[in-house]
Amino acid sequence: MAESLKTILMSALTSKATPAESDTLIVGEGNVLKKISFSQLFTYLKDKLGINTLNTNLGKTARFYAVSNFYVPGSSSDYSGLAIGGNAWSNITGIQYVSATDYKHYYTFPKGTYLVNINLFANLEASTSNVLGVALNIEVDGKIIANPWFRMIDSYQSISYPVIINGSKLKVTMYSGKTIEIVNNVNLSYIDFMRLN
Incomplete structure (x- = not known):
């Protein structure tokens, strides 16, 4: 039996000022929805921007x-x-x-x-x-x-x-x-x- 999704307007959602590393985001991969945690996103961005390498080598x-x-x-x-x-x-x-x-x-x-x-x-x-x-x-x-x-x-x-x-x-x-x-x-x-x- 297929699950039905409950729809909520974005304006009805409560806002979160500071995301926790364990919080998740929904991302689309092709036609499939998946989730990613903020900590995974931060790690990905640091690698893409070279921040991990910079911190390792700097000084x-x-x-x-x-x-x-x-x-x-x-x-x-x-x-x-x-x-x-x-x-x-x-x-x-x-x-x-x-x-x-x-x-x-x-x-x-x-x-x-x-x-x-x-x-x-x-x-x-x-x-x-x-x-x-x-x-x-x-x-x-x-x-x-x-x-x-x-x-x-x-x-x-x-x-x-x-x-x-x-x-x-x-x-x-x-x-x-x-x-x-x-x-x-x-x-x-x-x-x-x-x-x-």
Whole structure:
């Protein structure tokens, strides 16, 4: 025996200001009526909007640092790699330092948006001059996105550059007109990553 549906005008229904997660909604799937709870709907919407992934990744950090002192050779034309591969900490799953055969080392990580802070503590005493121009070359996924220049005027000086990147591979190289020393220290010569999405 078929069931008959009791019809009620919407205007006759009482309103509910705050739905509970166990409350249900009626949804149509083709010609069939089904029910879904608010908690199921919220989970579905969070997944569709990427909110669960965002909450999982947001604010994760990693720091790579210079384990030992190294020199950036003076050059008239080429950029040199930076040996900043010691892992101070990381809670970004999948991020790693890759040592390249041409010494132009790089980092790989899950595709996303990151705040990257590059800090190098340089010793100018290795140079014969007390004023020197140096530059960083920042590549993301094989494309140059920044080429900041700095002027060194002290024997010891920090070169610091923050940049927001989007991608899955970062290469940072450095140009110097004369040989300079990058001092090893987890708090002085490092590259920090913070995941933004």
